[in-house]
Amino acid sequence: MGDIFRALADPTRRQILDELTIRDGLTLFEICGRLMMLHGVVSSRQAISQHLAVLEEAGLVHTRRVGRTKIHELNTAPLREIIDRWPITP
Amino acid sequence: MGDIFRALADPTRRQILDELTIRDGLTLFEICGRLMMLHGVVSSRQAISQHLAVLEEAGLVHTRRVGRTKIHELNTAPLREIIDRWPITP
DNA sequence: ATCATAGGCAAGCTATTGCTTGCGTATCAA
């Protein structure tokens, strides 16, 4: 299992999580398109693919292949580690 | 205001937050000592000082000077941004 | 069978990060 903190450290990766929060189950190309349209992200497909690999290693994204596409699904469960580790005092 | 995600990305900085969670209001030298004793961290004083600066810029640590020492206090409030941004679904 | 689509792999480059080193400043004790 990878490092969720390192995965969250990159702003593009956080925007990918934002997109999956809005609309889950996107393919790589769909994520590329939405990031460019809605956030002005200009990264290449390979860059996004590498970001998705980091997110997947951290357990924040689960994937499954459907035909020649790959569906990416958000999994926020690992974020619980953060609030368990440093309790948020109001 | 700095980037809390980048601040959390480094393992030494996370251990600093751990120490402040156990015992709050430590000085730089106390943090250095406890990190070395309890976690086997071998970083220099300057390295820890730079880490604390990053944590302070991110708002995760507040400081106040007392004589010639500097008291570091944990502030977990910025962590709320994380759970607000990506709701944790059980 | 041919071609286009969706994605993977790996090497190379550049910017950033974390660390060290050396010196400087402020506070306290003697």
Place this chain on the structure above:
DNA sequence: TTGATACGCAAGCAATAGCTTGCCTATGAT
């Protein structure tokens, strides 16, 4: 006032991260 303690500043260095480039594989359509 002299010395020791606690910390700050800034330049330099090595490791890492993110990105690009080029080529490859697999699935689906015609």
